[in-house]
Amino acid sequence: xxxxxxxxxxEKLRILSDAAKYDVSCSSSGIARKGKQGTIGNTLAAGxxxxxxxxxxxxxxxxxxxxxxxxxxxxxxxxxxxxxxVRTAFTPAEVCTLTIEFYRRNYxxxxxxxxxxLYSPDYTMEQIYETLYRLRNEYHFNGYIHVKAIPGASPExxxxxxxLTDRMSVNLELPTAEGLKRLAPGxxxxxxxxxxxxxxxxxxxxxxxxxxxxxxxxxRLQKRLEDPGRRLADSPNPWWDFKHGxxxxxxxxxxxxxxxxxxMKKNPAKGREIGMADTIAHPGRNxxxxxxxxxxxxxxxxxxSTQMIVGATPESDYHMIRVAEALYQNYDLKRVFYSAFVxxxxxxxxxxxxxxxxxxxxxxxxxxxxxxxxxxxxxxxxLSEERPNFNILLDPKCDWALRHLExxxxxxxxxxxxxxxxxxxxGVKSARRIVAARRGGALDFPDLKKMGVVLKRAMYFLTCSxxxxxxxxxxxxxITSQLVSVEHKKAWDIENHGSYRQLSLFDDYQIAGAxxxxxxxxxxxxxxx
Amino acid sequence: xxxxxxGQEVEDIWCGIYDAWMSRLGHKNVRLEPRGKDREFFxxxxxxxxxxxxAEKVAESIRRKLSEELYEVAYRAALSEDCGRADxxxxxxxxxxxxxxxxxxxxxxxxxxxxxxxxxxxSREYTHIIEFARFSQMEEGVLLGKIKPNxxxxxxxxxxxxxRLSGENWILYDCGRKKAVVHQAGQGWAIVHADSSxxxxxxxxxxxxxxxxxxxxxxxxxxxxxxxxxxxxxxxxLPLRFRPYMTEFN
Numbered sequence: 110x111x112x113x114x115x116x117x118x119x120e121k122l123r124i125l126s127d128a129a130k131y132d133v134s135c136s137s138s139g140i141a142r143k144g145k146q147g148t149i150g151n152t153l154a155a156g157x158x159x160x161x162x163x164x165x166x167x168x169x170x171x172x173x174x175x176x177x178x179x180x181x182x183x184x185x186x187x188x189x190x191x192x193x194x195v196r197t198a199f200t201p202a203e204v205c206t207l208t209i210e211f212y213r214r215n216y217x218x219x220x221x222x223x224x225x226x227l228y229s230p231d232y233t234m235e236q237i238y239e240t241l242y243r244l245r246n247e248y249h250f251n252g253y254i255h256v257k258a259i260p261g262a263s264p265e266x267x268x269x270x271x272x273l274t275d276r277m278s279v280n281l282e283l284p285t286a287e288g289l290k291r292l293a294p295g296x297x298x299x300x301x302x303x304x305x306x307x308x309x310x311x312x313x314x315x316x317x318x319x320x321x322x323x324x325x326x327x328x329r330l331q332k333r334l335e336d337p338g339r340r341l342a343d344s345p346n347p348w349w350d351f352k353h354g355x356x357x358x359x360x361x362x363x364x365x366x367x368x369x370x371x372x373m374k375k376n377p378a379k380g381r382e383i384g385m386a387d388t389i390a391h392p393g394r395n396x397x398x399x400x401x402x403x404x405x406x407x408x409x410x411x412x413x414s415t416q417m418i419v420g421a422t423p424e425s426d427y428h429m430i431r432v433a434e435a436l437y438q439n440y441d442l443k444r445v446f447y448s449a450f451v452x453x454x455x456x457x458x459x460x461x462x463x464x465x466x467x468x469x470x471x472x473x474x475x476x477x478x479x480x481x482x483x484x485x486x487x488x489x490x491x492l493s494e495e496r497p498n499f500n501i502l503l504d505p506k507c508d509w510a511l512r513h514l515e516x517x518x519x520x521x522x523x524x525x526x527x528x529x530x531x532x533x534x535x536g537v538k539s540a541r542r543i544v545a546a547r548r549g550g551a552l553d554f555p556d557l558k559k560m561g562v563v564l565k566r567a568m569y570f571l572t573c574s575x576x577x578x579x580x581x582x583x584x585x586x587x588i589t590s591q592l593v594s595v596e597h598k599k600a601w602d603i604e605n606h607g608s609y610r611q612l613s614l615f616d617d618y619q620i621a622g623a624x625x626x627x628x629x630x631x632x633x634x635x636x637x638x
Numbered sequence: 639x640x641x642x643x644x645g646q647e648v649e650d651i652w653c654g655i656y657d658a659w660m661s662r663l664g665h666k667n668v669r670l671e672p673r674g675k676d677r678e679f680f681x682x683x684x685x686x687x688x689x690x691x692x693a694e695k696v697a698e699s700i701r702r703k704l705s706e707e708l709y710e711v712a713y714r715a716a717l718s719e720d721c722g723r724a725d726x727x728x729x730x731x732x733x734x735x736x737x738x739x740x741x742x743x744x745x746x747x748x749x750x751x752x753x754x755x756x757x758x759x760x761s762r763e764y765t766h767i768i769e770f771a772r773f774s775q776m777e778e779g780v781l782l783g784k785i786k787p788n789x790x791x792x793x794x795x796x797x798x799x800x801x802r803l804s805g806e807n808w809i810l811y812d813c814g815r816k817k818a819v820v821h822q823a824g825q826g827w828a829i830v831h832a833d834s835s836x837x838x839x840x841x842x843x844x845x846x847x848x849x850x851x852x853x854x855x856x857x858x859x860x861x862x863x864x865x866x867x868x869x870x871x872x873x874x875x876l877p878l879r880f881r882p883y884m885t886e887f888n
Contacts, residue, residue, distance in 0.1 A: 163859075
């Protein structure tokens with residue numbers, strides 16, 4: 110391992126941002142915080158992307174590693190200890206200065222600090238903690254901070270860190286324990302999930318307290334439940350009767366709260382510091398006392414996220430979204446990110462991907478992820494053991510709708526919000542606009558267009574006052590062929606964003622352009638195949 | 639048809655609406671137009687005089703009889719780049735006063751839809767500007783940023799940065815309209831007309847920013863994953879028109 114001591118800040122920044130770029134998460138969302146006199150910065154609930162890199166990914170935060178030295182040897186990671194790369198580390202002061210100076214110039218929205226493991230998880234975490242502490246208290250930075258919790262670090266450190274940061278994340282990396290064992294021998298599933306559970310409990314305890322303090326209708330948790338787009342499952346709704354399995358766990362009033370209350374009952378002796386206290390090192394200590402010297406700072410107010418690598422191990426899409434769904438339900442994650450596998454190490458255990466990173470697959474997973482979070486879908490509805498992967502030609506929502514034509518067409522002027530959300534071509538915004546607008550009079554297709562409905566998809570699934578947009582057959586094959594031609598080009602663009610492409614034996618995207626043979630013509634006339 | 643000719647600032651538009659509405663000629667028989675537009679036959683043209691009390695009255699009645707939210711919608715629409723905005727806001731207000739506060743939901747009404755489109759475009763551009771505006775440090779630590787938005791959203795952007803950089807001295811200059819927001823640390827901000835030669839000289843002074851601009855460019859380059867290069871996507875997300883004012887693309 111080559112450690113260079115005397116290295117310019119520019120070179121350090123180049124190496125440590127280059128090493129951090131495989132982390133997908135760059136969002137600065139989840140918490141709105143006003144600016145304060147004497148500090149620099151504020152945050153917006155929706156987050157702000159300040160730039161876009163040449164790969165089209167947003168740059169919101171100063172995404173760097175504290176150090177790229179690492180004791181682990183994860184096969185997929187560019188910083189694994191067996192790789193011969195230049196190693197370096199920032200000092201806390203350097204990170205703070207960079208963050209503040211970039212922030213003043215409106216280059217960034219805040220800091221995303223991750224790190225390789227130097228000596229031990231605790232040692233690394235202490236370094237990160239020192240950086241964050243100085244950034245908040247000496248440099249008075251009030252902007253967004255996203256920090257990685259290092260698996261294996263002591264719960265005490267994670268807890269203290271939680272009060273300095275806005276978002277915390279632990280990367281799951283591989284969806285199954287076997288995959289992790291194979292490719293990341295230094296890590297284990299338990300080590301990764303422990304800090305995740307700790308953060309979840311900390312947030313839950315805080316929300317419970319907030320709920321108890323405010324009037325019954327107030328509180329952040331309550332707001333979350335009131336938002337119709339977020340947790341559809343919380344409202345009693347006939348659409349949910351179609352579902353099974355995973356759904357039951359979500360049903361009935363305040364699922365999050367119930368579960369948290371369940372956690373509470375298990376620890377009656379510990380009183381109100383429950384949840385958090387049973388995982389931290391000092392069980393006797395009052396968590397809320399920690400709030401006082403920290404200037405009433407909240408514990409991980411923007412929630413936690415994680416990421417999974419797509420295509421490094423043979424898991425199917427079904428596996429991936431089942432894991433994602435479980436994480437959303439059991440760990441209250443804000444986001445699960447998917448990262449198309451990029452082969453940076455030449456390792457025999459890693460797959461060779463001649464077509465480059467599986468970008469279309471990543472795209473489909475993100476589409477499905479949105480369906481899980483905002484559209485009230487369950488993983489079981491989208492895929493199953495028998496059909497474990499997404500259709501490359503159709504997005505998951507169209508695909509689902511085509512398999513459930515018995516529920517369509519939906520009448521725009523009458524259908525409830527949940528039913529509208531399930532129509533391909535309609536999103537959360539357009540569904541809300543429709544629900545609001547139709548109170549003032551019946552809507553027609555031109556009106557839908559104004560509300561942002563994508564009619565080229567939605568037209569096959571909607572009626573306005575009992576009429577479809579154009580006459581067509583409500584038939585699976587017919588609609589599929591129509592939708593595929595729309596979707597086709599898009600899928601092709603995502604997979605092949607260059608101007609050239611690799612030759613392949615099975616290039617099915619050219620089917621439409623195949624020459625018409627004599628037999629085809631004859632069968633078209635006679636109707637015989 | 640009687641045409642009321644008014645200026646393009648927010649106050650001018652409120653006064654135009656006041657004159658047209660209070661003329662009692664009937665909504666169908668009046669129209670608002672900006673100055674300098676070609677004139678038509680068979681129309682009577684009346685010049686609107688901008689006076690603070692008229693603007694105040696219009697703003698006040700929207701706020702009081704409708705709601706703060708609708709006032710904000712109308713205000714934002716008045717900042718739009720659309721040259722027909724005065725008349726569009728007028729048509730919108732007719733519906734607003736008849737339908738009440740829920741009027742923004744009724745997108746099937748063309749007048750509402752027009753205002754919806756204007757404010758949507760403005761909001762989108764606002765988001766882009768607060769994302770892509772870049773400051774560079776001049777002498778004495780003053781931060782200078784230049785933007786060129788299509789809509790007149792300098793005042794909205796100023797609010798954002800005043801909250802964020804309350805402890806800094808900064809100037810944000812709108813290159814198209816030659817206006818600037820000047821913010822003094824801890825004191826608040828003001829919009830000034832910056833087309834004098836003195837201002838131009840000051841704005842064109844070289845800033846000494848090689849260190850941080852260099853660092854930012856290094857970061858911007860290093861953070862991209864080469865195997866995923868997708869210039870088209872980058873361009874969709876970050877349109878070319880913003881780039882002349884951005885550090886990383888200079």
